[in-house]
Amino acid sequence: MLAHDTTGRKAGQILAPLRAEIDALDRELIALLGRRFDLVRRVAQTKRDHALDVVQTERMREVLEITRTLAVKHDLDPDFIEAFYTLMIDHAHDVESGYQD
Secondary structure (H helix, E strand, O other): OOOOOOOOHHHHHHHHHHHHHHHHHHHHHHHHHHHHHHHHHHHHHHHHHHOOOOOOOHHHHHHHHHHHHHHHHHOOOHHHHHHHHHHHHHHHHHHHHHHHO
């Protein structure tokens, strides 16, 4: 009986097309995150200019609720998406705090 080589080079060859698609999506995701954080910086400037609090709790809840709903719609784990967005929102608050000084 022949053993199947499911690791190493053969696995890399078999998975290469799928990995290329994932890599392309990663490039798109990073570009979109870049655009999102460009907007975060604009929000930060606006909050500074109008003496608004960095943390807008109601907006944060709204974003998490919307993204959980979208996660379900796209067959994603809503808890994962909430954790991802919470991390992203926390970083956005860090970025915005840098504009308050």
